[in-house]
Amino acid sequence: MRFVDEFRDAGKAHALSAKITALCEPGRQYKLMEVCGGHTHTIYKHGLEDYLPEQITLVHGPGCPVCVIPMGRVDDAIALAAEPDVIMTSFGDMMRVPGSRGSFFDAKARGTDIRMVYSPLDSLKIARKNPGKRIVFMAIGFETTAPSTAMTMLRAAAEGLANFSVFCNHVTIIPAIKAILDSPDLRLDGFLGPGHVSTVIGCRPYEFIARDYGKPVVVAGFEPLDILQSIYMLMLQLAQGRSEVENQYSRVVPWDGNVVALRAIGETMELRPYFEWRGLGFISHSALKVREQYAKFDAELLFSVPGVRVADPKACQCGEVLKGVLKPWECKVFGTACTPETPIGTCMVSPEGACAAYYNYGRLTRQRVREAIRP
Amino acid sequence: MCLGIPGEVIEFLPDQPDLARVDVSGVRRVINVGLLSDDPPRPGEWVLIHVGFALSKIDENEAAAAMQFLEGIGQAYDDELAALQESRIE
Numbered sequence: 001m002r003f004v005d006e007f008r009d010a011g012k013a014h015a016l017s018a019k020i021t022a023l024c025e026p027g028r029q030y031k032l033m034e035v036c037g038g039h040t041h042t043i044y045k046h047g048l049e050d051y052l053p054e055q056i057t058l059v060h061g062p063g064c065p066v067c068v069i070p071m072g073r074v075d076d077a078i079a080l081a082a083e084p085d086v087i088m089t090s091f092g093d094m095m096r097v098p099g100s101r102g103s104f105f106d107a108k109a110r111g112t113d114i115r116m117v118y119s120p121l122d123s124l125k126i127a128r129k130n131p132g133k134r135i136v137f138m139a140i141g142f143e144t145t146a147p148s149t150a151m152t153m154l155r156a157a158a159e160g161l162a163n164f165s166v167f168c169n170h171v172t173i174i175p176a177i178k179a180i181l182d183s184p185d186l187r188l189d190g191f192l193g194p195g196h197v198s199t200v201i202g203c204r205p206y207e208f209i210a211r212d213y214g215k216p217v218v219v220a221g222f223e224p225l226d227i228l229q230s231i232y233m234l235m236l237q238l239a240q241g242r243s244e245v246e247n248q249y250s251r252v253v254p255w256d257g258n259v260v261a262l263r264a265i266g267e268t269m270e271l272r273p274y275f276e277w278r279g280l281g282f283i284s285h286s287a288l289k290v291r292e293q294y295a296k297f298d299a300e301l302l303f304s305v306p307g308v309r310v311a312d313p314k315a316c317q318c319g320e321v322l323k324g325v326l327k328p329w330e331c332k333v334f335g336t337a338c339t340p341e342t343p344i345g346t347c348m349v350s351p352e353g354a355c356a357a358y359y360n361y362g363r364l365t366r367q368r369v370r371e372a373i374r375p
Numbered sequence: 376m377c378l379g380i381p382g383e384v385i386e387f388l389p390d391q392p393d394l395a396r397v398d399v400s401g402v403r404r405v406i407n408v409g410l411l412s413d414d415p416p417r418p419g420e421w422v423l424i425h426v427g428f429a430l431s432k433i434d435e436n437e438a439a440a441a442m443q444f445l446e447g448i449g450q451a452y453d454d455e456l457a458a459l460q461e462s463r464i465e
Contacts, residue, residue, distance in 0.1 A: 008443075038377065045447055065377065091376035091426070092454055118458035119427025121407060125464060141376060141426075148428045151409055196379050199423070199431045222444050251437055252423065258430065261410045351451035352377055360449075 008224055016228040017051040023235040030056045031187065032234055033324055035177060036194035037064035037352030038222050044361045046224040052231065059186070059324035062176045062280065063194050065141045066093045066350035067322060070278040071310040073169055074099030077138050078107045080167060080303050081114050087130065088114040088167075089123040090138040096349050100310040120152035120166075127156070127164040136299045139166045143200040146170040146288060147261035150268040153290070153297050167299040168290050171275065173197050174205050175286035181213050185325045190234040192227065193219035195249050202257025203245050210243040221249040268294050278346055279312060279319025318345035321354055328355040335359060378445060378455050379423040379430065381438035382406065384416045394465055395429070397422065400442070400456065405465040427464055 024030070034040055040060045043049065049058060062068055074097055081088035081104075088104075095104045095116060108114045117123050120137050127135040139149040149166055156164045173194060180186065193206055198219045206217040216237035220230035230248040237244060247253055268291055275287030290298035299305075312318065315333045320326035328334050328347065338344040340356055347353035351360070382397035382404075393409040395416070408415060408422070408429045416422050421438040422429035433441070445452040 041448060042444070092458055093376040116458065118455075118462035119407075119464055121427045121464035122462050144379075144430070145376060145426055147410055147430070148407075148426045151407065151428060196377070196423075196425065196430070221440075223440050252431055252433055254431075258410060260412050261430070264410070351448065 012225055013051055013228055016225070016232050020056070020228070020232050020235050021053045023232070023239045024053055024055045025239070028055060030189045030235070030238070031059050032056065032190050032192060032231060033059045033061045033180070033188050034192040034220075034227075035061035035063040035173065036192075036197070037067070037350065037354070037357070038195065039192055039220060039227060040354050040357045041352055042222055042224060042227055044357045048224060048227055051228060056231070059188065060321070060328075060354040061180065061324055062277070062322040063142070063173065063197070064347070064350050064352045064354075065145070065171060066097060067318065067346040067353045068171060068176075068277045068280065069094075069097060069140060069169055069346065070276045071099050071312065072276065072308055074103070075101060075310060076305045076307060077167055078104065078112065079306050080136060080299060081107060081112045083134075083303055085133050086113065087126060087133050087135050088112070088138060089117045089126060089135060090114060091118075091140065092116045093350060094138055094140055096343065097346055098343065098349070120149050121155070124152055124156060124161065124164055127161055131163060133163060134302075135164050137164070137166050138169070140169045142171055142173050142194075142197050143265070144196045146265050146269065147200060147258070150261075150264035153268045153294055154264060156297060157294065162296070165297045165299040165302050166290060168269065168288060170269065170288040171277070172271070172286055172288065173201075175283050176277065176280065177209065179280060179283050179286075180323055181209065181215070183323060186323060188215060188324075189238060190216040190218070192230050192234070193217050193245075195219065195221055195253065198249070198253045198257065200258050200261045203247050203253065203255050206245045210245050214243045216243045217245045219245070219247045219249050219253055221252065267291070276309065277322075279322045281319075313344055316345040318347050321345075321347050328358040331355070376426060376455075378448070378452060379425055379441060380445065380455065380459065381421055381433060381441045382424050382429075383438070384408075384418050384420050384422060386418055388465065391465070397424065399424070399459060402456070402460055404459055404462060407464065427462060
């Protein structure tokens with residue numbers, strides 16, 4: 001392992017910072033959204049905002065799939081897990097996400113059989129080993145994880161496994177970005193496109209943002225210099241009056257994405273007419289369900305799912321944080337009632353949530369954040 | 376779950392061509408490489424792994440950068456690595 005320093009060279013960071021500053025038009029304010037929680041993490045970990053002129057504000061987007069699962073879906077999953085002979089399997093990230101009557105961890109403590117898995121393929125293995133049980137995989141995530149669920153269903157079909165199913169909560173990033181673009185609350189100047197989602201979907205799906213909304217998009221890597229370089233590319237487009245989709249992360253992201261992965265998703269899943277996002281409400285065609293041909297793997301058809309809609313807690317302003325309207329520290333409960341130990345909202349639960357990223361890098365209370373940002 | 380973890384491909388499992396043994400931070404685990412069937416990785420090449428599936432091929436330089444990013448994340452990466460260590464898909 002070597003060469004890592006080339007992504008973290010402080011001299012290069014300062015040089016980029018100067019170039020970015022030089023591109024700012026006097027008197028103009030710029031708002032750039034980083035869609036992905038991984039980018040939010042890098043920005044706070046390395047204090048990248050300190051490298052940017054005050055005219056540029058980075059706004060955190062909805063790209064944390066754990067953060068956008070509504071409480072009602074958590075309740076549904078727990079109800080499903082409590083059905084006779086069911087073993088619910090889930091990524092660890094989901095275990096602490098609060099529903100209206102507690103989280104998976106709370107349900108597990110009450111005796112419900114909920115097991116953490118690393119991969120949906122682990123769920124498949126549990127199914128093979130427990131033929132008398134019904135194994136449900138709690139599928140969450142954007143297009144980064146949807147191919148894994150799709151490949152697992154294809155595998156289950158090939159093996160003829162009858163006791164495995166998927167509770168599908170996969171969401172798609174493009175409709176969420178469109179909802180934000182159409183939201184009257186926020187005027188954005190450009191987007192840092194998500195890195196890993198784009199390895200699957202490629203760069204073309206972002207073209208409508210450049211073409212129809214006139215906003216530049218740069219798909220960005222996760223290193224500090226990747227992000228500064230991408231901000232520079234966005235600012236250069238704005239200075240030159242261009243709006244295009246560019247790929248800063250081409251060393252990982254192919255322009256056309258991963259065709260095998262897209263084919264697997266298309267084979268096993270289809271778009272839902274609408275899906276509820278925590279904090280953002282119902283968004284058309286923003287999530288995936290299991291296709292009819294694979295109905296025997298669709299937990300929503302195999303079990304009765306209550307499907308009760310639960311309103312977000314009143315105190316919680318995750319929706320505004322997910323849309324980038326509020327900074328985490330502007331939420332009423334940030335760092336007081338809502339902390340990573342006792343989260344109220346999902347943005348504080350997931351380590352990639354914007355609130356957890358703020359909190360974990362020492363910006364613990366609103367007062368301290370105010371002090372930190374006071375000029 | 377969202378984290379892409381770099382792994383070095385060691386070998387393919389003889390009877391299951393979709394499965395490969397990889398080395399992740401010294402831990403050897405079996406992952407699925409079916410999503411790279413258009414351009415399969417060779418032993419010695421690096422891949423970015425998401426929830427047990429190789430999603431893209433990367434070079435060693437990128438693998439090192441990804442690893443440093445993950446180590447900087449702290450607890451979330453420790454949890455992910457621990458989960459990977461428990462994973463037995465084969």
